[in-house]
Amino acid sequence: MIEFAAIREQCRTLPTGDAGAEAAVRARQTTLTKPPGSLGRLEDLVAWLACWQHRAMPRLDRVAILVFAGNHGVTGQGVSPYPPEVTAQMVGNFAAGGAAINQIAKAAGATLRVVPLSLEMPTADFTDKPAMSPQEFCAAVATGYDAVAPDTDLLCLGEMGIGNTTAAAALAAALFGGTGSDWAGRGTGLDDAGMARKQSVIDRGLARHACMISDPLAAAACLGGRELAAIFGATLAARQHNIPVLLDGFVCTAAAAPLACLIPGGLDHAVIAHVSAEAGHRRLVAALHKQALLDLGMRLGEASGAAVAVPVLRAGLACHQGMASFAEAGVSDQA
Amino acid sequence: MIEFAAIREQCRTLPTGDAGAEAAVRARQTTLTKPPGSLGRLEDLVAWLACWQHRAMPRLDRVAILVFAGNHGVTGQGVSPYPPEVTAQMVGNFAAGGAAINQIAKAAGATLRVVPLSLEMPTADFTDKPAMSPQEFCAAVATGYDAVAPDTDLLCLGEMGIGNTTAAAALAAALFGGTGSDWAGRGTGLDDAGMARKQSVIDRGLARHACMISDPLAAAACLGGRELAAIFGATLAARQHNIPVLLDGFVCTAAAAPLACLIPGGLDHAVIAHVSAEAGHRRLVAALHKQALLDLGMRLGEASGAAVAVPVLRAGLACHQGMASFAEAGVSDQA
Numbered sequence A, B: 001m002i003e004f005a006a007i008r009e010q011c012r013t014l015p016t017g018d019a020g021a022e023a024a025v026r027a028r029q030t031t032l033t034k035p036p037g038s039l040g041r042l043e044d045l046v047a048w049l050a051c052w053q054h055r056a057m058p059r060l061d062r063v064a065i066l067v068f069a070g071n072h073g074v075t076g077q078g079v080s081p082y083p084p085e086v087t088a089q090m091v092g093n094f095a096a097g098g099a100a101i102n103q104i105a106k107a108a109g110a111t112l113r114v115v116p117l118s119l120e121m122p123t124a125d126f127t128d129k130p131a132m133s134p135q136e137f138c139a140a141v142a143t144g145y146d147a148v149a150p151d152t153d154l155l156c157l158g159e160m161g162i163g164n165t166t167a168a169a170a171l172a173a174a175l176f177g178g179t180g181s182d183w184a185g186r187g188t189g190l191d192d193a194g195m196a197r198k199q200s201v202i203d204r205g206l207a208r209h210a211c212m213i214s215d216p217l218a219a220a221a222c223l224g225g226r227e228l229a230a231i232f233g234a235t236l237a238a239r240q241h242n243i244p245v246l247l248d249g250f251v252c253t254a255a256a257a258p259l260a261c262l263i264p265g266g267l268d269h270a271v272i273a274h275v276s277a278e279a280g281h282r283r284l285v286a287a288l289h290k291q292a293l294l295d296l297g298m299r300l301g302e303a304s305g306a307a308v309a310v311p312v313l314r315a316g317l318a319c320h321q322g323m324a325s326f327a328e329a330g331v332s333d334q335a
Helices: A004-012 A019-029 A041-053 A073-077 A085-096 A100-108 A134-146 A164-176 A192-208 A216-223 A226-240 A250-262 A280-287 A304-322 B004-012 B019-029 B041-053 B073-077 B085-096 B100-108 B134-146 B164-176 B192-208 B216-223 B226-240 B250-262 B280-287 B304-322
Strands: A063-069 A111-116 A154-160 A245-247 A270-272 B063-069 B111-116 B154-160 B245-247 B270-272
Touching: A004 A134, A004 A216, A004 A226, A004 A250, A019 A041, A019 A304, A041 A304, A063 A085, A063 A100, A063 A134, A063 A226, A063 A304, A073 A164, A073 A192, A085 A111, A085 A154, A100 A111, A100 A304, A100 B304, A134 A216, A134 A226, A154 A226, A154 A250, A154 A304, A164 A192, A164 A216, A164 A226, A164 A250, A164 A280, A192 A216, A216 A226, A216 A250, A226 A245, A226 A250, A245 A250, A245 A304, A250 A280, A304 B100, A304 B304, B004 B134, B004 B216, B004 B226, B004 B250, B019 B041, B019 B304, B041 B304, B063 B085, B063 B100, B063 B134, B063 B226, B063 B304, B073 B164, B073 B192, B085 B111, B085 B154, B100 B111, B100 B304, B134 B216, B134 B226, B154 B226, B154 B250, B154 B304, B164 B192, B164 B216, B164 B226, B164 B250, B164 B280, B192 B216, B216 B226, B216 B250, B226 B245, B226 B250, B245 B250, B245 B304, B250 B280
Parallel strands: A063 A111, A063 A154, A154 A245, A245 A270, B063 B111, B063 B154, B154 B245, B245 B270
Antiparallel strands: none
């Protein structure tokens, strides 16, 4: 059983990236048959993979997608147009191979594992009491931590949980300031009345736990959810195992965000793969001083945005591995 | 031999998309296990593929990349940091499999064909005379037209040609207004003095051919290049053969742009895959009322931006083909 104090201690001593491996990538890039920097972000991504894999020639042989699922007591407040039963139904759909992420994972050459967290026991309604006790929170963090295979080359994280954009918005507000109206979005498709309810629910949650939530871990326990805690744990495990991470949309980014609040650079091993159409994500990406890789108007979760970005990394790596140098190809370098 | 008049006539009678196929895609999308619209642009892309393939269930079995290469007399004005010999050297690099597009094409599951156009005979310096005669222009259009295999499911277009961002900027200015300073970018890496030269060269070209270039085809002949003309021809052929097109960056988009100027909706079968870091591209995308799919800071050409986008389409199509419906999966639809 991990405890708050143990998590905090681990965050104080996070492994750093490998600047030498990154420099080796940058040096090789200058020799390849293209104008300097002309592959743009593809070049940056290869350097980032090298830095966090601690390998001068990074690999994408083992790309893993982890999707965590949880249920939320706050759904009792009418914050989603879908009933909470859909979380377990969608876990069944993942197992049967019928969801979007099943198709995208296959197309991306990635393995998919779905981890449901006590779906039969929703978190408490955070307008009333903390969503999770510290023990419940730490158990979910540990589940996420342990789900990461240490030999993974790239980890894509995602979630499923009816009501969890409400939890994510409340957590984001606790970590970065603002209110329900700043962070709430329409989730799976709320109407205007639902949006007003959702904003109010978030504001009541923030008020209810005001004396606790200046601490990022306490905020995640009071306002988050089990799948969010598991994503936090998986992000931490990835850092410990030298695994770069692709974060998915709003919920996933909010779940990992406490790591950036606990230690500067805590999310340097993570790239936000896709900026969600869910309202709060663009604000959250900016608050983390990140730039998302893709902007395709997606707002599904399930790690779908992360998985869509995997081939972009593969393209960058293929160039880095396979391109000829100016000397090899007999191509004149700049005059 | 195609002639100006024949091209113009063909453009007046372009095939339209298949609204029924598009509607069939939209209808199926509402049944799949995801909130409505939550796959964002992925859903739009599948509908677009269906519309222009004229197939209710589109395919991406035969994805073809065509890269056209040409040389430009305007390089004599010092508008590129690379010598013009690099065009032929890079064609050799493509043939040997050492360029970026070779790696990205392979990763995207696409075939690659490179078509050099009279590299030993550069176009004329457009500050002095028309880059091409109408006959030369039409011959290059025909080469591009004939390079398109009618059974292609998706066509990615790109180019290689030292000096061709100068030609593209001049053509864009002729088609959409503005001057060298509005449209010129640093190309493969021009310094400030080179940029000033390039802008002046464009302005001199626009002045030299002012009485001709209100006609889009004449503008493309006077200011463009053989590889640009071939891209125009290939884009036209794709429309005739019901093949959706992914356009690459600035040069490629400028090359295809006359089609949009000749007839409203002339580029509706084309998506701009990636907005280049080359300065003029964002302006050109806006002038065409398009929204690029990706924004990864690339500025290489070679169809690299188009090829990087192919897996995004594959992901969208995989979802459309493979996802379960709410009924099949036993998932509750919205309350």
